[in-house]
Amino acid sequence: MMKTLRLAALLALAALGSARADSLLITGAGATFPFPLYSKWFSDYNKLKPELRFNYQSIGSGGGIQQITARTVDFGASDAPLTDEELAKAPGLQHVPTVLGAVVVTYQAPVADLRLTPETLAALFLGEITRWNDPRLAKDNPGAKLPDVPVTIVHRSDGSGTTAIFTDYLAKVSPAWKSKVGAGKSVKWPAGLGAKGNEGVTGLVKQTPGALGYVELAYATQNKLAMASLKNHDGHFVRPSLAATSAAAAGVDVPPDYRVSITDARGADAYPIASFTYLLVYRDQQDKAKGEALVHFLWWAVHDGQHTAPGLDYAPLPKPVVAQLEKTLASITVQGKPVSLATSR
Amino acid sequence: MAPPRPPRAAAGGHAGDRLFAAVLTALGGAVLLVVGVVVLELYRVAQPALAKGGLRFLLDRDWDPVLGSFGALPFVYGTLVTSGVALLVAVPVSVGLALFLSEMGPPRLRPIVSFLIETLAAIPSVVYGLWGLFVVVPLLRDHVEPALGRALGFLPLFRGAPIGLGYLAAGLLLAIMILPTISSVTSEVLKTVPSSLREGALALGATRWEAIRLAVLPYARPGILGAVLLGLGRALGETMAVTMVIGNAPEISASLFAPGYSLPAVIANEFAEASGALHLGALAGLALVLFGLALVMNSAARLLVRLVARGGRAAA
Numbered sequence: 001m002m003k004t005l006r007l008a009a010l011l012a013l014a015a016l017g018s019a020r021a022d023s024l025l026i027t028g029a030g031a032t033f034p035f036p037l038y039s040k041w042f043s044d045y046n047k048l049k050p051e052l053r054f055n056y057q058s059i060g061s062g063g064g065i066q067q068i069t070a071r072t073v074d075f076g077a078s079d080a081p082l083t084d085e086e087l088a089k090a091p092g093l094q095h096v097p098t099v100l101g102a103v104v105v106t107y108q109a110p111v112a113d114l115r116l117t118p119e120t121l122a123a124l125f126l127g128e129i130t131r132w133n134d135p136r137l138a139k140d141n142p143g144a145k146l147p148d149v150p151v152t153i154v155h156r157s158d159g160s161g162t163t164a165i166f167t168d169y170l171a172k173v174s175p176a177w178k179s180k181v182g183a184g185k186s187v188k189w190p191a192g193l194g195a196k197g198n199e200g201v202t203g204l205v206k207q208t209p210g211a212l213g214y215v216e217l218a219y220a221t222q223n224k225l226a227m228a229s230l231k232n233h234d235g236h237f238v239r240p241s242l243a244a245t246s247a248a249a250a251g252v253d254v255p256p257d258y259r260v261s262i263t264d265a266r267g268a269d270a271y272p273i274a275s276f277t278y279l280l281v282y283r284d285q286q287d288k289a290k291g292e293a294l295v296h297f298l299w300w301a302v303h304d305g306q307h308t309a310p311g312l313d314y315a316p317l318p319k320p321v322v323a324q325l326e327k328t329l330a331s332i333t334v335q336g337k338p339v340s341l342a343t344s345r
Numbered sequence: 346m347a348p349p350r351p352p353r354a355a356a357g358g359h360a361g362d363r364l365f366a367a368v369l370t371a372l373g374g375a376v377l378l379v380v381g382v383v384v385l386e387l388y389r390v391a392q393p394a395l396a397k398g399g400l401r402f403l404l405d406r407d408w409d410p411v412l413g414s415f416g417a418l419p420f421v422y423g424t425l426v427t428s429g430v431a432l433l434v435a436v437p438v439s440v441g442l443a444l445f446l447s448e449m450g451p452p453r454l455r456p457i458v459s460f461l462i463e464t465l466a467a468i469p470s471v472v473y474g475l476w477g478l479f480v481v482v483p484l485l486r487d488h489v490e491p492a493l494g495r496a497l498g499f500l501p502l503f504r505g506a507p508i509g510l511g512y513l514a515a516g517l518l519l520a521i522m523i524l525p526t527i528s529s530v531t532s533e534v535l536k537t538v539p540s541s542l543r544e545g546a547l548a549l550g551a552t553r554w555e556a557i558r559l560a561v562l563p564y565a566r567p568g569i570l571g572a573v574l575l576g577l578g579r580a581l582g583e584t585m586a587v588t589m590v591i592g593n594a595p596e597i598s599a600s601l602f603a604p605g606y607s608l609p610a611v612i613a614n615e616f617a618e619a620s621g622a623l624h625l626g627a628l629a630g631l632a633l634v635l636f637g638l639a640l641v642m643n644s645a646a647r648l649l650v651r652l653v654a655r656g657g658r659a660a661a
Binding site for chain 1: 407408409410411412478479482483486506508509510588589592593594595604606610613614615616617618619620621624
């Protein structure tokens with residue numbers, strides 16, 4: 001009995017040893033939103049470099065920030081940039097935007113193309129507009145037949161990056177929202193019902209007549225939900241789309257650390273509720289093999305990886321941001337030395 | 346393996362017994378240790394929120410993660426109200442079912458009904474939640490709540506817009522979920538009632554109903570209470586199904602039609618993305634409150650079940 005056990009243990013050790021010898025495992029954790037894209041990237045990249053394997057746990061942005069701060073993973077992922085307080089605990093952490101997401105307003109009412117101004121949207125979520133035939137909604141939608149039914153607001157009940165982006169936008173465009181509610185992953189909603197996840201919000205909106213809620217653009221597109229057009233900073237009504245989301249990032253001066261809110265961006269075609277999603281890596285990598293592999297992968301992700309993004313309903317980075325990222329990635333060091341990206345180029 | 350000779354077995358048995366006792370004691374101690382570690386860890390994580398709020402944490406009704414103001418009252422209220430509704434609905438039905446199973450039902454039907462009830466207990470709570478969201482909630486919104494509002498709208502309990510989601514939906518769903526627990530424990534308790542009691546009552550000229558009301562139910566009352574408390578324990582801790590139908594609004598409202606929130610639901614919803622030590626601490630504080638509630642309920646249930654078991658033995 002003992003002999004069998006010992007043999008099994010030895011065999012297991014041997015298997016582990018050989019696995020370590022010819023492959024490199026890079027671990028990461030964080031945001032759930034980009035998970036479908038990241039897993040596609042990891043499998044595509046694994047075909048290019050079979051010796052490299054990725055293990056990504058989509059435990060939420062908060063968890064990703066905690067894990068990379070504690071250095072228990074090789075990279076983190078977050079839908080929102082770190083706050084100054086969070087960044088102070090993880091000195092040397094670099095934000096690398098990978099793609100963009102957007103938040104759309106979805107609804108259940110007999111109106112074909114709902115148009116909303118920022119003021120109306122804020123009034124709806126503040127609970128000030130309680131019926132669909134409110135004059136403010138009628139003013140945004142000239143000619144539309146608005147029914148006399150109550151508006152049921154649906155929001156996320158779980159803390160989420162989607163809520164953070166949406167409330168960040170409302171706080172920018174509405175002083176009342178900023179003072180009464182503010183922005184965050186979980187907020188004190190002045191009105192409405194909470195549902196868990198994009199699918200919870202969708203389920204509730206779909207089966208409640210007169211409901212209005214917000215979900216991720218990718219989720220709304222895949223499930224063919226009714227989406228409202230929003231009036232952007234330049235005064236144009238914009239339908240949510242990948243191109244309009246990328247346009248939002250192009251209309252913003254992106255700072256060197258990429259920690260920027262791109263909601264309510266300038267630009268005629270910019271969709272106003274958009275955001276980067278980030279991978280988080282340390283600017284100086286301690287492990288030579290892993291660090292070099294990670295930087296090469298990031299280079300690939302912001303170039304070749306972008307072509308995969310639209311197929312999975314993620315908005316690709318605009319060209320100026322990619323150009324800026326090339327400089328950033330070239331400045332990442334491994335054990336104090338810069339990585340040669342010649343092979344990647 | 347051939348059975349060993351008796352004398353050796355006796356000697357080995359003694360040593361084995363001692364070892365067995367030691368192992369079991371260690372296991373029992375481990376449970377206490379785990380519970381202790383959980384409480385200590387929760388207390389440690391909850392420190393920022395408890396230190397800031399103190400007792401106000403329990404009594405404050407404002408929950409605003411952006412401003413960092415945290416009060417547990419809406420969640421405690423939601424948990425207690427939904428569990429209360431669940432008990433009000435589930436207890437009469439469960440006791441009736443248990444009576445059917447142990448006293449009245451046709452013997453050929455009893456095992457089938459009992460099997461179906463036990464199947465209810467095996468359905469995962471997320472399935473209950475989905476069923477609640479897609480079946481119970483529209484039913485409440487379109488039919489039950491408007492009718493209740495018309496008939497009993499003079500009570501604050503049944504006022505307000507019929508939106509379907511809220512305390513009533515969560516309470517009804519919980520009632521169905523705790524029904525198997527209460528009815529199966531109750532029917533076991535009813536089986537411990539000595540048949541001499543029933544026969545005596547019937548011999549004195551009582552009807553079936555009188556025998557049950559005057560002889561069986563009073564005898565089984567503590568055991569039924571224990572069953573009810575076990576059901577309550579489940580209702581207090583239920584998370585998924587409740588969060589899907591309660592509306593998730595941290596408010597206190599007199600109306601059963603209004604959306605509310607419960608302790609387990611808010612912990613599950615906000616924990617993964619809680620930002621900052623204070624928010625995390627407040628959630629850990631809620632967990633402590635829930636732990637306390639569940640502990641009190643479970644201890645009471647244990648105590649009562651033990652009492653009725655002793656009573657049953659003494660009478661037998």
